[in-house]
Every structure is written in C-alpha cells, then in structure tokens.
Amino acid sequence: MSKFKEFSTFKKIVIILVALLILIPLITFMVVFFRIHSAQVDDTYESQYNKVEGVTNILLLGTDGRENELAYRSDAMMILTVDANHSDIKLTSLARDTYVDIPDHGKGKLNAAYFWGKEDLLFETIEKNFNIGIDKFVQVDFDDLMNIIFVIGGVDVEIEKREIKSLNDGIPGAYDACTYADKGEMQLIKGAGLHTLNGYQAIAYARMRYLDNGIYRDQRQRKIISGMFNGVKDLSMAEYPKLINSLLPYVSTNLSVGEMLDLAFTSYSFANADSLKQAEFPIIDDKHVKGGKYKDAGWVWLYDVNSICVLHDFIYDDIMPEDNEYLKDDSKIELNY
Numbered sequence: 001m002s003k004f005k006e007f008s009t010f011k012k013i014v015i016i017l018v019a020l021l022i023l024i025p026l027i028t029f030m031v032v033f034f035r036i037h038s039a040q041v042d043d044t045y046e047s048q049y050n051k052v053e054g055v056t057n058i059l060l061l062g063t064d065g066r067e068n069e070l071a072y073r074s075d076a077m078m079i080l081t082v083d084a085n086h087s088d089i090k091l092t093s094l095a096r097d098t099y100v101d102i103p104d105h106g107k108g109k110l111n112a113a114y115f116w117g118k119e120d121l122l123f124e125t126i127e128k129n130f131n132i133g134i135d136k137f138v139q140v141d142f143d144d145l146m147n148i149i150f151v152i153g154g155v156d157v158e159i160e161k162r163e164i165k166s167l168n169d170g171i172p173g174a175y176d177a178c179t180y181a182d183k184g185e186m187q188l189i190k191g192a193g194l195h196t197l198n199g200y201q202a203i204a205y206a207r208m209r210y211l212d213n214g215i216y217r218d219q220r221q222r223k224i225i226s227g228m229f230n231g232v233k234d235l236s237m238a239e240y241p242k243l244i245n246s247l248l249p250y251v252s253t254n255l256s257v258g259e260m261l262d263l264a265f266t267s268y269s270f271a272n273a274d275s276l277k278q279a280e281f282p283i284i285d286d287k288h289v290k291g292g293k294y295k296d297a298g299w300v301w302l303y304d305v306n307s308i309c310v311l312h313d314f315i316y317d318d319i320m321p322e323d324n325e326y327l328k329d330d331s332k333i334e335l336n337y
Contacts, residue, residue: 047123049133052316054085056263057132058255059123061114061139062206062221076206076221077110077122079132079315084266086318090277091225092311093218097291098282099300099336100129108297119254130281130308132315136255142207143177144250146199148228150180154196155227157205161192166211170204178203197227213291215284226276279321281311288327290335304333 062076081090096111102125105116113125123134140148149155159167168188175186178200189195197205206221255263282289282303290302309326313319321327 047133047135048127049131051133051135054083055316056082056135056266057315058082059119059126059134059137060225061119061122061137062145063114063139063141076218077126078222078225079134080138081315082263082266083315083318088277088318089229090279090315091222092278092315093222093280094126094130095214095218095280095282095284095301097214097298097300098129099294099297099302100125103128107295109300130311132308132311136253136259138251138253138255140251142203143179145206146174146178146203147180148250149197149199149202149224150183152228152231154198155202155224155231156194157197157202157223157227158194159189159192159205163205163208163211164189164192166208167201167205170207171201174200174204174207197224202227215280218280222276222278226278229276277314277318277320279311279314281308283307283310283321283327285327287330288333302335302337305336306332306334 058080060076060078060080077094077096079090079092079094081088081092083090094110096109098110099107100110100113101107102113102116103121105112105121110122110125110129113122117124119137119139123137126132126134171188172186175183180199183198183200187198187201189201195201202224206217206224208217208220282301284301288304288307292299292302294300294302307326310321310324313324313326314321326332
C-alpha cells in the first residue's frame with residue numbers, strides 16, 4: 001500500500017472516530033431530550049409566592065392508584081429542596097393525614113387535595129396552609145418506582161427487627177405487581193441489618209401501614225428516597241444522560257428540559273454530601289400536634305399553626321427543626337381546631 005493510501009485510510013479512521021465522539025453524545029442528548037418532553041405534563045398553576053433566589057422546591061408525589069381508578073389520593077408527599085444558598089439538598093415529608101383547609105372543598109386531610117384537584121389543588125393547599133412556595137413537581141406511581149429502583153441497582157436501607165414480619169408480609173403482593181423484566185425469583189428479608197433492597201422489596205417497605213403509624217411510614221419513605229440519592233450521588237456528569245434516559249419513562253413532571261439541566265448542574269457541586277437533610281411536618285411531639293379522630297375527617301393530625309415557621313426556617317434558612325428557637329417556647333401554641 002502506498003504512503004498516500006495509508007494516509008488516506010488513517011484519515012478516514014480519524015474522521016470516523018471524531019464523528020462518533022460527536023454523534024454519540026449528541027444522539028444521547030436528543031434521546032434524553034425526547035424522553036424529558038414525553039415525561040412532561042401540562043400545568044397551569046402559578047405560585048402565589050415569589051420565587052426565593054437560590055432555592056427551588058420540588059414537590060415529590062408518590063401515588064398509589066389502583067387499576068381503572070380515575071381519582072385517588074396522594075400516598076406520599078415530600079418537598080425536595082435544592083438550596084444553592086447553603087449548598088444543601090433537603091427532603092421534607094408532609095404527613096398525609098395533616099388536617100388542612102382545602103380551597104373550595106372545606107377542611108380535610110392533606111392527601112385529599114390531590115383527589116379533588118390533582119397537582120394544582122395540592123400545590124394551592126400546601127402554599128395556603130404552610131406558607132411555602134412550590135416551584136415544580138415530579139410524580140411517580142409506586143409501581144413505576146419499583147422499576148426505577150431496579151434500574152439504579154437497589155437502595156441500601158437499615159431494617160429493624162420489628163419491621164421484618166410486616167415487610168415480608170407485603171413483599172409477595174409487591175412482587176406480583178412488579179413489571180420489571182429481570183426481577184428474578186421472589187426474595188424475602190431474612191434478618192435485621194443493612195440490606196440492599198430491590199424494587200419490590202423497597203416498595204413493600206415504603207407501603208407498610210399497620211406496624212406503627214403514618215409518621216414512621218413517612219420516615220421509611222424518606223429512607224427509600226435517601227437510599228436512591230446515595231446510590232446515584234457518586235455518578236459523574238457523563239453518566240447522568242444514561243441514567244435520566246432510563247428513569248424518565250416512569251415519571252411525569254412539569255420541569256422543562258432547561259430547568260432539569262439547570263438543577264442538575266446547580267446541585268452537582270454539592271450533591272456529594274453524606275446524606276440529605278431531612279425533616280417532617282407537622283412537628284411530631286406531645287405539644288405542637290395532636291393526633292386522633294376529628295369531626296368527619298377521620299384520623300388526622302391537628303397541628304400548631306404557628307409552628308409553620310419551623311418548616312419555613314428549615315427550607316429557606318437552613319435551620320434544623322431541633323435547633324429552632326420557636327420549639328423552646330410553648331406560649332404561642334395554637335392548634336388548628
């Protein structure tokens with residue numbers, strides 16, 4: 001082969017390699033772009049609060065609707081806060097049984113707002129009762145969450161001895177509902193300790209209802225979300241497109257492509273924290289909340305309306321609830337009877 005032909009062949013190889021280096025990321029981005037658009041839903045709600053610069057509140061909704069149900073309540077509600085002002089990511093559970101004023105529907109449980117008006121009414125209810133601005137939402141059905149957890153390789157959760165029986169009682173039903181192609185043979189949990197839960201095990205854990213109460217259930221759900229966060233926080237930015245491409249078919253959101261990318265780059269610099277900062281509202285103690293049956297609402301949490309400052313301080317000012325000065329003074333407690 002002449003030197004000219006050798007050079008020509010070499011040049012073709014270089015051109016092909018360069019083309020691949022350019023086209024593969026481009027194609028990956030286009031696929032992710034398409035998937036993001038397919039996951040988006042129309043949303044017309046406008047927050048009554050001005051956006052706080054540097055803080056983005058995303059409402060995470062876990063729904064548990066049964067087949068052919070057109071209306072159902074939200075099973076899990078958490079505020080995921082990306083706080084660039086304090087370089088933190090925070091996760092706040094909102095107890096589903098919190099007694100609130102639902103606009104145009106009277107008083108009832110917080111999760112009933114989703115039943116009556118989906119995301120928009122739930123947004124409005126949270127903002128009206130808690131004075132917290134909600135910027136966006138991400139919704140996932142619990143059945144789809146099983147697939148997401150399989151995709152990321154499971155979640156690490158510390159299982160208590162008292163939880164084992166209730167967890168194993170729920171695993172067969174979750175396994176039967178799981179649609180993940182490679183879910184394998186059903187596996188029960190054999191002992192207490194740290195376990196890497198697969199999709200159906202994790203959902204069985206998050207759904208446990210009768211072992212204790214809703215607050216413990218919220219804590220278990222936060223453990224699952226925290227475990228998912230810890231499972232992906234060490235990925236490089238180059239690995240994010242593949243991950244997003246795998247996860248988006250299972251979620252719906254009103255985040256735009258630009259907003260997703262902006263949040264990804266904003267949070268990447270501080271997403272290597274050891275863990276998410278976590279909180280729960282109402283404040284569950286023997287002073288600022290009262291649980292029980294009330295009027296025709298069933299079992300609810302009546303909460304101290306003045307304690308919303310604790311929620312606000314945690315989200316916007318990075319003050320942990322246990323460090324909040326308000327909780328040290330009992331003179332202003334006013335339950336929402």
